[in-house]
Amino acid sequence: MASFWAKEVPATIIVAALLIWIMPMMIGTYTLTVLLIYGMLGFSLGLIWGFGGILCFGQAAFFGLGAYTYAIAAINIGDSTIPMLLAVLVPAAFAALLGAMMFYGRLTDVYLGVITLVVTLILFKFISSTAGPEYVIGKARLGGFNGIPGFQTLNVPGRPNDYIYGDPYFYFCAVLLLIVYLLVSWLLKSSFGRVAVGIRENEVRVALMGYDVSARKTVLFAIGAAIAGLAGGLFANWGEIVTPNLFSLGQSAEIIIWCIVGGLGTRIGPIVGAAGLAYLKFLLGQQSMIDNTLLTGIILVLFVLFLPKGLVPAIASLWRISFGQRRQLPRHGARRIRSGGARHG
């Protein structure tokens, strides 16, 4: 723990500050903001999948739920502070309920995948069919397939007319991502995080040691959903509209691809994967020769076949082989990226 506060936290903050300073010189902040938001979304799945071993096919459900919660609350309240909090809390509460239902029922891998996928589909179908005027929450019409436009975007707390947008919004998102990253790093260093990794490696053994596996998985699942919800709220602010497409299967698929490409079991991997692939998609979107979906598919297949651990672990081990001192890492430690990951990120 001591080296975490003395070394890792300052190092992370310095690297992050450098990146926040340098990146806007290369890519416009409008694009960068959404890359950061996707990074946070990828990070949320990277946490529960990479460290908790929970493969959730419906991370997009929490993302969309966060965005819709923000939009609906913002229309009703008119100030952005409480809606932003709700965008975190509502998905977390929803995930806690869903997670409790699944984990206390001892559902694992495929079955978990089916249920999370199905829940996402239910939300998608339901929200898409709410076009009629009878679907109203407070003052907000749900709007069916057209989504909800025209809600209050982020403002300085208590002053609804001082909007935060453009460059300041980019810095706001960047700092939030950094805070989330540090909090999750701290969580993973705590005993809760270590037990979570233990559950990933061998659930039965951890259960026999007396830990309540179901409760811990539920909490971790809810934390992941809270982060995804926060990303959703930020996305609603960035796009200034929320549509049912946030819940779509394609969105869920993309989050999983980001994690695979970036590297599971690392903290920086899913963020890099998300931002990198989203930027690649943005660049590819400007040409029309090759279909975008086709390339995404090829990337996923190639990574599963040839680099199933992902980019960041591959680069990290390459780095260790080339430059690092030869030291014996513990077996599971080798899958984890320490401060070295931030250097490459």
Add this chain to the structure above:
Amino acid sequence: MDLVFVIIVEMLYAVASLVLISAGLAIVFGMMKIINLAHGEFMMMGGYVTITAVTLGANVFVAMLIIAPVVVGLIGLVVERLVIRHLYGRLVDTMLATWGLSLFFIGLATMIFGNTTTGISTPISGFTVGNYQVNGYNFFIILIAIVLLGLMYAVLKGTRLGLIARGAMQLPDMAAALGYSPERIYMATFFCGSALSGLAGAILAPLVGLVPTSGGAYIAKAFITVIAGGPSLITGLMASSGLFGFISQIFTFAVSPVMGEVALLVAAVVLLRLLPQGVTGKFFRGRL
């Protein structure tokens, strides 16, 4: 009385289409323990093959029942050789790789056929029962589903090929020791599964407007039906299709088609929570 008849036909049709949609996936999952998430895209390709063949002048039924399954089966064979065979025994990895394949096929179809809706008309005309119009094609789908289930049962239970296949699925090492190559058997099974997906897509093609992303509508339903069915291939398929088709049609008639779909999904969640191993994990154990 007429209404009762119509409702019964609609219900049988819902069950039959679930059987059709899920059969290919059930074979691949039940026998090889591989979840093929590109299943929906195989169906989509079956539909496109049919439409292309019909516009080129082939008979509709030949196109649906012969050309589409063979073409899609061959595509499946290529996929198995190139991708799937490297991933046997790694359930999650196969899911991810086939998901990638599904995106690839969507992109490919978009590049070839464009992002527009295409379709053909149903080859069997409808008729009226009292005040209600019944789609004659529904009976064709019910018939095909029954024939399909019967054929699957007959092949697996009655022929030497089926025996070898079932044996290789249970104990691949033992099958190999007896001189049968599990690799070949997996290959053949995947071919059959893909061909069935192509057949299903082809048969359902006249009912829906086909777009490259059509597969997404099927995969979730098929996935749910197969997982909820559990370890027994045919019994599980029949049980879960029957249950889900029944529930979704009740809600479709009582409330709205959207609620029918939602009810199906909710039923799946509840069912899996109560019976995590699927219907046949608890009942009808040991049946095929």
